[in-house]
């Protein structure tokens with residue numbers, strides 16, 4: 580039984596990286612758009628009897644979704660044994676509750692769609708907040724790789740006298756683990772969100788005094804969370820804060836918000852391609868999906 584990696588269009592680098600880690604060939608996918616915008620997809624490598632891994636970075640997922648479904652379906656029709664989704668950033672995890680009447684709980688619907696299309700899912704640190712585990716919404720086997728060990732190594736090697744700071748209670752799961760593995764103190768702030776680009780961060784900053792604050796969050800989207808937290812800790816740390824994000828979504832205006840907040844350095848994991856990528860989590864990601872690819 581062989582494994583083959585099929586990169587979704589635009590995610591060839593992710594595909595190549597996974598192929599190297601897994602010692603598997605990289606398949607060829609032809610993709611173009613018809614003049615009216617519809618997708619043309621062709622899997623140009625044989626996948627008969629193979630364990631197929633479709634590799635995709637899910638930043639801006641909506642335009643990509645049909646293509647992923649077309650690829651998975653085509654691979655099955657060509658005789659693939661199983662078709663898995665390797666998505667280091669798992670989109671649509673934030674709307675995990677109906678906050679107002681009529682809202683779509685997109686996390687559930689997205690999970691249902693992925694579960695109907697793929698045999699398994701592997702990702703890196705999904706945004707688990709009100710859900711305790713992916714199994715609550717995904718009906719297929721899932722595997723999660725954790726970025727904390729690689730982030731902790733980076734902190735140890737690059738920041739002196741660090742104190743890890745989680746900007747909100749949701750970030751505590753990542754901040755606490757990184758601090759523990761790096762052997763540095765940790766403090767967690769509190770955030771109130773008033774809108775997509777309007778957040779307020781407050782909290783106890785006593786433990787930060789005299790150290791270099793390393794802000795750690797799972798997602799940098801508008802970057803308002805990081806910017807607000809940076810504004811608070813700048814006044815007490817000895818050095819300008821360093822920001823570490825797992826998933827570099829970087830919505831429009833994010834870079835500007837971070838610059839204005841006086842952040843010394845922004846580093847992200849390579850779950851989504853971005854110029855700030857400086858922490859390589861691809862080995863952990865590939866290792867997490869290996870159990871799905873074992874002969875069985």
Ligand code: R5P
Pocket residue numbers: 706747749750775778796797798799800801802803804805
């Ligand atoms: C949600 O609470 C997440 O953990 C992040 O804090 C959030 O997604 C960051 O968003 P933004 O960069 O737009 O403030």
